[in-house]
Amino acid sequence: MFLSFAPMEGVTGAAFRRVHRRLFPEADRYYAPFLAPDAQGRCKQSHWRALLPEANPGLPLVPQILTNSASAFLAAARALAELGYAELNLNAGCPSGTVVSKRKGVGMLGDPASLDAFLDKVFQQLPCAVSVKTRLGLHSTAEFPALLEVYRRYPLAELIVHARDREGMYRSACDHAAFAASLEDAPWPVCYNGDVFSVSDLESLRAEFPNLGRVMLGRGAVRDPALFRELRGGAPLGREELCAFHDALLEELLAEGLPPVYAPARMKELWYYWTCLFPGADKQLKALKKSRDLPAYRSAASVIFTSADFDPFSLFLSS
Numbered sequence: 001m002f003l004s005f006a007p008m009e010g011v012t013g014a015a016f017r018r019v020h021r022r023l024f025p026e027a028d029r030y031y032a033p034f035l036a037p038d039a040q041g042r043c044k045q046s047h048w049r050a051l052l053p054e055a056n057p058g059l060p061l062v063p064q065i066l067t068n069s070a071s072a073f074l075a076a077a078r079a080l081a082e083l084g085y086a087e088l089n090l091n092a093g094c095p096s097g098t099v100v101s102k103r104k105g106v107g108m109l110g111d112p113a114s115l116d117a118f119l120d121k122v123f124q125q126l127p128c129a130v131s132v133k134t135r136l137g138l139h140s141t142a143e144f145p146a147l148l149e150v151y152r153r154y155p156l157a158e159l160i161v162h163a164r165d166r167e168g169m170y171r172s173a174c175d176h177a178a179f180a181a182s183l184e185d186a187p188w189p190v191c192y193n194g195d196v197f198s199v200s201d202l203e204s205l206r207a208e209f210p211n212l213g214r215v216m217l218g219r220g221a222v223r224d225p226a227l228f229r230e231l232r233g234g235a236p237l238g239r240e241e242l243c244a245f246h247d248a249l250l251e252e253l254l255a256e257g258l259p260p261v262y263a264p265a266r267m268k269e270l271w272y273y274w275t276c277l278f279p280g281a282d283k284q285l286k287a288l289k290k291s292r293d294l295p296a297y298r299s300a301a302s303v304i305f306t307s308a309d310f311d312p313f314s315l316f317l318s319s
């Protein structure tokens, strides 16, 4: 099974990817969080820096572009191809209100004819291979067959399907029945995405879709950075490993130039995913949440890693 790490804006940046690759090298590929180019293909300096080859040494990485303008996509694609990227990904799944209102991200799915026109222009002038990360629809997963008809017209490098519509955000049950249509006589590799958090989740998916060759993991792999190893039959996440990952990531972010004053807030974003690994540590987690400066944060994190109960099999997103 080909396993990739999903793009997660604000979480799986360059420092995260480097540290993850060093300590848990079992993912086949990483997708970078989206670049949002302007009409000339320019984008935020910090987003661009995170894609420079020197920021991602030895990492199998696919950059992602969020735009509904074919010319902006192509301009960004040319610049990325010059950096050496052979494959790029189109974001047709971001559900955020500000993105959708501009008919970008999952907003592109509301009008299959415009999506078709966009892909037609892009595929006429592409400097490299392109894959699409799509949802099943904007308002309903029943929109998916019409979208598939459009995707089937293009030689995509891969179709990654997050098995929800926009209304489902990140919470609704994934619609496996609607997803199944993407596998029927697929002219490109199909990658399933959505709620694969454990070995048993992957086993159920394999039983349901024996021909499925690719799976993308997002939140599950942030909660448990060893998930790729576990899905390949390896050992479960250890407490010391998670501590080592945490410490290395903090150091990497500081070395990358993150001002120490912002470091606690940045690291606390990860604790949204890790809290469930420490059941019964409410008091220590509260102290961590309250820590304002880096020394206080370090000491609160160290208490949790050294003394709180650790449960790598805890349920994630169960409440």
Ligand SMILES: Cc1cc2nc3c(=O)[nH]c(=O)nc-3n(C[C@H](O)[C@H](O)[C@H](O)COP(=O)(O)O)c2cc1C
Residues within 6 Å of the ligand: 006, 007, 008, 009, 010, 011, 032, 033, 034, 064, 091, 093, 094, 133, 162, 170, 193, 194, 195, 196, 216, 217, 218, 219, 220
């Ligand atoms: C905080 C966060 C940031 C995300 N950023 C992106 C992004 O930049 N590009 C994208 O295509 N999807 C993004 N996603 C969606 C994930 O890539 C993935 O499709 C989604 O989390 C479902 O997979 P999972 O159930 O394995 O987490 C993001 C999701 C979250 C929770």
